[in-house]
Amino acid sequence: MKIGVVVFPGSNCDHDCQHIFKDVLGQSVEMIWHKETSLAGLDAIVLPGGFSYGDYLRTGAIAKFSPVMGLVKEFAKGGGMVLGICNGFQILLEAGMLPGAMLRNKSLHFICKDLSVKVENAATSFTSACQPGQVLKIPIAHADGNYYTDPVTLAAMQANAQIVLRYCTPEGKVTPEANPNGSLDNIAGIINAAGNVLGMMPHPERCAETVLGNDDGKLIFLSMLESLKQGKKPLQMAPA
Amino acid sequence: MKAKIHVTLKQGILDPQGKAIEHALGSLGFKNAGNVRVGKYMEVEVNETDKAKADAAVKAMCEKLLANTIVEEYRYELQ
Numbered sequence: 001m002k003i004g005v006v007v008f009p010g011s012n013c014d015h016d017c018q019h020i021f022k023d024v025l026g027q028s029v030e031m032i033w034h035k036e037t038s039l040a041g042l043d044a045i046v047l048p049g050g051f052s053y054g055d056y057l058r059t060g061a062i063a064k065f066s067p068v069m070g071l072v073k074e075f076a077k078g079g080g081m082v083l084g085i086c087n088g089f090q091i092l093l094e095a096g097m098l099p100g101a102m103l104r105n106k107s108l109h110f111i112c113k114d115l116s117v118k119v120e121n122a123a124t125s126f127t128s129a130c131q132p133g134q135v136l137k138i139p140i141a142h143a144d145g146n147y148y149t150d151p152v153t154l155a156a157m158q159a160n161a162q163i164v165l166r167y168c169t170p171e172g173k174v175t176p177e178a179n180p181n182g183s184l185d186n187i188a189g190i191i192n193a194a195g196n197v198l199g200m201m202p203h204p205e206r207c208a209e210t211v212l213g214n215d216d217g218k219l220i221f222l223s224m225l226e227s228l229k230q231g232k233k234p235l236q237m238a239p240a
Numbered sequence: 241m242k243a244k245i246h247v248t249l250k251q252g253i254l255d256p257q258g259k260a261i262e263h264a265l266g267s268l269g270f271k272n273a274g275n276v277r278v279g280k281y282m283e284v285e286v287n288e289t290d291k292a293k294a295d296a297a298v299k300a301m302c303e304k305l306l307a308n309t310i311v312e313e314y315r316y317e318l319q
Contacts, residue, residue, distance in 0.1 A: 103311060108256050
């Protein structure tokens, strides 16, 4: 498979994503500069973490107008898989490719630590290698991960199983205490209604090989590759 | 014309910075301070002489980039 990793000015997890797909999973990876005008030949696209455009104005607010984002939108419209991690998730929200917006963490702190997240939907193209309800240990590293959306959109996402990852205790209980940033409904990751665009705040690329002491994050990437192999089409979600 | 633009979080949306400042004001003895909201202030020179055109341009700038209307509201004045 050929995976495209988009590089914005200020991306800093782009090489980690490249390393996992290329060195750990043996795939072909193309680094896509944000001024790129073609995404031909790519099977999936990753918007990596970092601080695109210095987080000026709002996280992801300026990156959404990068020339490459028009192509990423077209790619997703055609059913292509797009994974946004941390700042990549924030960009997907600003670009309107996923519903909602990010607010500053409730504590106002930049939080960088391992957390437990529960796989609430293991039937997506990004989580099919996980067990339903599986608890993954994945680090977060952000100041703006306090997810917000209006009650109508939240209810629709809940009904449609679009809330894929939620912060939980190590035992898998979704509690207010397990919520690191004030995120609505303990949301750590959501998917679009079509099932081919996932945004998540935790960093799976930082825990995807045993040498790092934790490879829980690898399940996300393995799920993607498996889904691509199964016919290059995302698994269909229930209609919204 | 110059646009003076204020962007703040919508009422009802938690403003953690505002809360922290409110708490600090309370600690300093300003017991009469409440409901602190933190926002952004921006000035934009708009190369238009017609006020209606400038107004339309600034509104479009706010909607498209300067504010995220899911969580923020904006207001501006033109001079």
